[in-house]
Amino acid sequence: MSRSLAAASASRAFFATVVPAQSVRKRIQPLKVSSDSARKYIARAHTSRTSASVSGRNAESRSHFFCAASTFPSSSSAAIPSALPASASPIHHTVRSSTHLQPWIPRRHARSVHRPDRLRRHTGRTVMERGPHRRRSIARLLEGAVVGEQVVVTGWVKTSRFSKNVSFVHVFDGSTDKTVQVVLDEALALAYKAELGVGAAVRVQGEWAASPGGEQSVEIKAHEVQIVGASDPSTYPLQKKRTTLEHLRTIAHLRSRTNLHQAVVRARDAISWHIHRYFHEHGFRWIHTPIITGSDAEGAGELFEVRAGDKPEGFFGKRTFLTVSGQLEVECFAQSHTDVYTFGPTFRAENSNTARHAAEFWMIEPEMAFADLDDVIALAEDFVRTVTQRVMADLPGDFELFDKRCPECGAYRPKEACKECGFDGPGVVASLQAALAEPFARVTFHEAVAILQQVDRAWEYPVGPHESLQAEHERYLAEEHFGRPVFITNYPREQKAFYMRVDEGGETVSATDLLVPRIGEMIGGSQREERLDMLLEQMERHQVEQEELWWYLDLRRWGSTPHGGFGLGLERMVLWMTGVQNIRDVLPFPRTPGHAEF
């Protein structure tokens, strides 16, 4: 045990947390109080039908204790004071308001943030029990805990096995794909067996120890167990065994506790974080474009209307909608800050019923001034490549899980061929590595059409210079012909949006779609039309109202530059990287036609 921990036990301070049962969100921060006061808090919380817990360290036995009123039998309030150790005497009496509880971390110790024990030794401040330093996550324990050290782990029971002499409980906390194995002796197992079912929230204190088991190298020999939140396995909707993703969608509030969703949530977070990191490393500013927009003229799809009150002109004095894209707005900032991007929620009211569409999704839209289509394509490729590699490097355990799933049907397939669908191609990790092994392909729309016309295959939809590429064509190009991501460029003018720059000759526009295997279109981008006269002509052709977009036209009046960017659907990148088939499984609470539960 470190010296700082020993010093803490000498102070004999106690920490009482009073949590009003009616409103868990308005949690009162831990108060550092004397043992007498702690008793009072516990007793008062108990009689007022709230819950409270007291934790601290017994000065003589040096053992942790932790008790909560909510876990006591409601009939025996007498049990509460006796749960505190007799040796607890008032030494320290500090009560702070919740606004002062943010630990002050000196700059020179910033690197120690992930080692709260060390931080406390340097600063002498009791930051360990507060906020993010109140305990170490399982990820941190696996990184830095020393065998023999006393540790605390909090989390939820994934599985438990009991026998006469020794019992095992696996606890997860979401910080890593790993669980930590808690070993219980006979007495602890006997005391808690009934309550340590799947799903229970627990707090375990014990010794970090080497594990003789084959599947893990370390474990916790429990000294104390606290059932923080009980869970009845006979009614708990999640089971120890597999359930289908379709069923889990009906319990989206609980599915983030399952293996796959735990991993997907971490992957989604890592992708988002690395997207921000990538752009900031390259000098892009994050622009918060509006969610509520007054323009319904962008032509990017059906809109959700925003209303408040019953005034005929509405809250804003005009009709307003949820944004379908921040692109037009972020273009303004490209013309002032050069390299910018948006990253936020986006809404489309289309009646799309596919595995790749949602009514609410997150979109990333970089925009560069003084840039042409080649710049956009170079950015898109470097961006996808960098983010993908970094995310895979960050989450090796999670990608091991993704790789075990069949890319075709999602069944787990430890061996080569999938038992469900017979697929025996590479897993998602190998296919991602293959996709990144070479530079992405690049062809013009007309070259792509020529490729498709030369294939001896009966297409369901016609192929031609004036037909649009359908999903079957896009999949063929990315999966079979090129076998890696491919940029299609210079689409026919009439197929693309009004703001895309018209090419020489006037037949095509400087647009590009990035098609990736299994997903299809992941990115859509273009060089924008910077010439006022041509933009006006385009709006005329596409029947876009000029009056609504007067400000967008203004950008072309003063200091217009060649510029461009792309839009990336975050969820499509998550699907691509994780191998999950359905967008409804990578959004925390997916919104699709007919579904806004939770």
Add this chain to the structure above:
RNA sequence: GGGUCUGUAGCUCAGUGGCAGAGCGGGUGGCUGUUAACCACCGUCAGGCGUGGGUUCGAGUCCCACCUGGCCCGCCA
């Protein structure tokens, strides 16, 4: 929006016009440094087969309508 498949126990599913089933999960006991453990026992731990009509002596099964969910396509990111 179009097409298609589907709906039986908490979950995953089987069920040939004739008595509603299995595995998993759950419970109980045992055993084991276990690994989605293992062994034994429990159906009074569970459903009347999505809902509503119809055919039939008899419908989970056949027909019709509606609802639900999945998948494919379109729209796109």
